[in-house]
Amino acid sequence: MTALNERPAVGTADAPGASAPEIRPARKSASDIALTVWSVLVFGFLFVPIIVIIIYSFNTGRLLVAWDGFGIDAFLTIFQKPAIQNAVMVSIQSGIIAAFIATTLGTLAGIAMASRPGKWVGWFLVLLLLVSVTPEIVDAVALLPWLVTLGQDFGLTLFNNGIARLVVGHTLFATAVVSYIVRARLAGLDAQLQEASADLYATPIKTFFKVTLPLAMPAVLAGFLLSFTLSLDNTIVSAFVQVSGATPWPVYVLSAVRTGLRPEIAAVSTLMLLLTLIALAFVAFVLRRAGDSATQIARTMTGN
Template sequence: MTAPATRPVGPATPRADDGPPPRNPRPRSWGDRLLTAVGFLVLAFLFAPIVVVIVYSFNEGRLLIAWDHFGFGSFAALTERPAIRSAVLVSIQVAVLSSLLATFLGTMAGVALARRPGRWTYWFIGLLLLVSVTPEIVDAVSLLPWLVYLGSDAGLSVFNGGIVRLVVGHSLFATAVVSYIVRARLVGLDESLEEASGDLYAPPVRTFRRVTVPLAMPAVLAGYLLSFTLSLDNTIVSAFVQVSGTTPWPVYVLSALRSGLRPEIAAVSTLMLVLTLVALGVVALVLRRSGDSATDIARTMGGG
């Protein structure tokens, strides 16, 4: 350790004299500027298609790709076309239900992971990792035969319902995400409050309900809203498990791809984007209120 410290003293002393003054301003206005340019270019790249979709939602032409003239006509489709309206409603309904389910399951699992660790934790985290790492298409194709089997051969007719199938499909990955988020938050918090509650003769159930859950609340809310947006987005699993009659919005768009995209698709997508942004904004606000830094928020939103 002492070796590198002594090194600059000898040969680097002359460099240290004339080095810093030019070295500091020059590279900062060169390499840093390049980095900043790259950063802004990447941001532009990330937003380009979104901006395009928003702009093209005001296209009054017949086809999405061919720009005709500006107008709000395509937004009327939401009220005029029953297929689009029902697809959006199915999506929102499924998003609310599946994220409630995932939050319920994930919160309990996250609390157990953070507060009752043991040998089982490895198995459970392994399972969660497996769920989040499996390609969605594999999830989708494996869920379809299973739900068909449960619905027809096993006689559990609940699983023939379109909404139930979609809720099941959307809840899997979301459960893993909520578990990660809740666990991460509780691991970062001291257990002394819960111990104090126990010392004050609160039974475990009450401690859980009155101390642990409020402590985990920001993570629970963030997890809920993230699962909500995940479910609104889900295309692949939905395309496989859906039953005709309860087509969610992304699957409607996917089928519209084959018959030619119309500007209505962009218009409704813009509205869904606004909905997602509101949900995300609330997540960021909640996390910030609870004192997370930009890094913590990034880690939380990145799914652990």
């Protein structure tokens, strides 16, 4: 009787040769399908124009709007026009310098907000938020007379230099971005690590370089690269503060559009886009090597 009671029932999943119940995939609802279609339309609206510019950068025609054939003539033209080379070099130089300054100031601000919380942090975040949300046209209109006053009335010739003006204008917004990113990186870290360093008789400066800065380094590097990419496409501020002989690439494109958009403009834009994507991919790679998940990478990149 015991053996009979222990035999598996016929037709159950435990019986020999019994098949597992078939799991049918859930059918998508109408709302899911509508959201999918809407997402495809939004991404198409955002990225199709960029894809078109990339394709037309290989146009051999005289103007961008007229397709004559496929070739790399537009890319070769870059090396034949000093004006284009100068505009690209001005953008790269000002972007690198602005990124260094913004990263230095933003890193110090982000570490201070994360390690020394208090009422002042709220007020400081408000100031950073004002810098972030203020329209660029307002910043540009305010910067231009101020830089002219410093350069002419106060005799500070540094502010008569085109690169210096661009660096000042680009650093303002980039510093706020770096501050958000570094603060977000250090906000969830254990403060006892710094206390342990102090218990081991490390000076504050040594603790900063041996403990705090290495912990924040992925965010610092991310902030540097983001600052550089933000500087490359800053058009409004650059158009106001730039001087003759130091025209950055976005301003050059803006003036070139008035006389007709040529394929070499699209070619350089394609190269700048590639440079930006490489920088962003490197940021994601560094954060991934630091152990961050995809969600944490997105939060770090947005400063949340």
